[in-house]
Amino acid sequence: MQKSLHLDPNKCTGCLQCEMACAWENHRSFTIAKSRIKVFTFHEPGRFVPYTCTQCDEAWCMMACPTDAIRLDPVTGAKVVLEPSCVGCKVCTIACPFGTINYVSDTGKVQKCDLCVGASGPACEKACPTGAITYVDADWTGLDKMRQWAGKTDTNPATV
Amino acid sequence: MRHLIVGSGPAGVVAAETLRKADPAAEITILCGEGEAPYSRMAIPYLLKGDIPEAGTHLRKEPGHYDRLRIVLVKAQAQSVDTAARTVALSSGSSLPYDRLLIATGSRPSLEKIPGIDLPGVHACWTLADARAILEKAKPGARVVQMGAGFVGCIIMEGLLSRGVDLTILVRSGYMVRRMMNPTASGLLRSWCEAKGVKILTHTQPKGLTSVDGVLQVDLGEGRILPADFYLSAVGVDPNLGFLAGSGIEIRQGIVVDPNQQSSVPGVYAAGDVAESVDCLTGQRGVNAIQPNAVEQGRIAALNMAGRPAAFKGSLVFNVLTTLGLVSSSFGLWEGVPGGESTEVVDPSHWRYLNLQFDGERLVGANSVGFTNHVGALRGLIEGRVKLGVWKARLMQDPTQVMQAYLGAAQKLG
Structure with a gap:
């Protein structure tokens, strides 16, 4: 069963533990600017929204x-950046309509959430103290809702 | 079913892979007109910089990839197409039959029409062969005159300068990347390049080229001559369509295709830089020569060729460019629309700029310089025709809130 990150803004307190865990996992640094998951602050309703790649179809x-620098991990369904093949052209960063694959100037490569490929589950999920980030079976995540928008603009998913 | 794909760029390769998934029993052949393994022109600037070896430009990295998918690569150019007999004549003298044909031959450099453009020492920067020639000649101190500061002209600068050449750029119009950037963004790019030691002459184009003792003389008129060890032509590209003369396939700016990527001749499809399709925002027909458009059209064409109806939703004009390390991007109707509104932030001292264009409560275009985080959301908002609601006013006030606007208006999360 493929699993996905389920992000629940209603449980997010904006503590940024997830960003720190992600930056540490991937960069061995607590520079949250390098995190692949971002918590966006909405001042008016006073709301925090964690967001990252949905591993869309x-x-x-x-x-x-x-x-050929982004491959599908057949086990998790994650789309994984292979750094040695990435030349840093950034075409993916404008092609992703969710804004969740980004260029890192330090490395000259792009990065995105890969569900912590190779580790025992995503670091952000383990770090989240309020259950706002959970790692659940893909069917449960409401991912379909997130994907609806993509479906509206494309009736022919890439997976044929 | 015999599927023949003319052209081994991104559109052709993605089409072949999609065909294999959709039609496991089909015969699939790709014609590689340059005689190279399928590669990506987008990677050439990084080859010039020395970041990657030639193999780093290859579209697929896994050994045996094409064999595994039973995709046959034939190194030959198409000479002509007989749509009645359903055959393609090859440069090798033989011909190949097809049941479904995909034309994905991409573009070729336009080259300015001036005397001497055929002299040795004049190069385009488009193919791997061009890149090899440039690498051979781009020695420290070599005087390079480059005509053109469009997308290609800008993206290759870093590779050239990294080799220590003395670079002078001629720009016919008043500003750089004028097909992608508004004057403010373009001005930032120009001052950035000049600060890095590139000489840029605007409103300048050569009258002709001559060669004296192996040194090119670039005649700028009024007695002004620039000596050059080599000359680079980067004035744009045209679709590769010459071999279709007499085929009966309708061609205007490019091959006219329907939403299934099928041409005026049943069974013949086109994708990528050669295809003239409909813009998703304006409804106008045109060629949109960008990588994401090419692969999407290749995929849609292949599904239809395999008998699985699929429609291209229309192309969006967008691009991202790195000029000597400065990242810029453009999306959609960045020049704005009549009666539309716009907003911008500009911070020249940090080389940052963001301009948004609205039509009513929808975002229709954007230009950015120095912004890279979450720029994809601009595509999401524009192509998704997202009604911004309260986010329109917020973006007018602070255009940098693009990702928040996307989450709030498109995903209803804010």
């Missing part, structure tokens, strides 16, 4: 990559 980033 359309895989806009993977399709657009001109150097």
Whole structure:
């Protein structure tokens, strides 16, 4: 069963533990600017919204990559950046309509959530103290809701 | 079913892979007109910089990838297409039959029409062969005159400068990347390049080229001559369509295709830089020569070729460009629309700029310089035709809140 991150803004307190865990997992640094998951602050309703890649079926980033640097992990369904192949052209960063694959100037490569490929589950989920981030079976996540928008603009998913 | 794909760029390769998934029993052949393994032109600037070896430009990295998918690569150019007999004549003298044909031959450099453009020492920067020639000649101190500061002209600068050449750029119009950037964004790019030691001459184009003792003389008129060890032509590209003369396939700016990517001749499809399709925002027909458009059209064409109806939703004009390390992007109707509104932030001292264009309560275009985080959300908002609601006013006040606007208006999370 493929699993997905379920992000629940109603439980998020904006503590940024997830960003720190992600930055540490991937960069061995607590520089949260390098985190692949971001908590967006909405001042008016006073709300925190954690957001990252939904590993969408359309895989806009993977399709657009001109150097075969983004691959599908068959076990988790994650789209994973292979750093040695990434030339840093950034085409994926404009192709992803969710804004969740981004360029890192230090490395000259792009990065995105890969569900902590190779580790025992996503670091952000383990770090979240309020259950706002959970790692659940893909069918449960309400991911379908997130994907609806993508479906509206594309009736022919990349997975044929 | 015999599927023949003319062209081994991103559109052709994605089409072949999609065909294999959709039609496991089909025969799939790709014609590689340059005689190279399928590669990506987008990677050439990084080859020039020395970041990657040639193999780093290859579209697929896994050994045996094409064999595994039973995709046959034939190194030959298409000479002509006989749509009645359903055959393609090859440069090798033989011909190949097809049941479904995909034309994905991409673009070729336009080259300015001036005397001497065929002299040795004049190069485009488009193919791997061009890149090899440039790498051979781009020695420290070499005088390079480059005509054109569009997308290609800008993206190759870093590779050239990294080799220690003395670079002078001629720009016919008043500003750089004028097909992608508004004057403010373009001005930032220009001052950035000049600060890095690039000489840029606007409103300048050569009258002709001559060669004296192996040194090119670039005649700028009024007695002004620039000596050059080599000359780079980067004035734009045209679709590769010459081999379709007499085929009966309707061509305007490019091959006219329907939403299934099928041309005027049943069974013949087109994708990528050669296809003229409909813009998703304006409804106008045109060629949109960008990588994401090419792969999406290749995929849609392949599904239809395999008998699975699929429709291209229309192309969006967008691009991202890195000029000597400065990242810029453009989306949609960045020039704005009549009666529309716009907002911008500009911070020239930090080389940052963001301009948003609205039509009513929808975002329709954007230009950015120095902003890279979450820029994809601009595509999401524009292509998704998202009604911004309260976010319109918030973006007018602070355009940098693009991701928040996307989450709030498109995902209803804010």
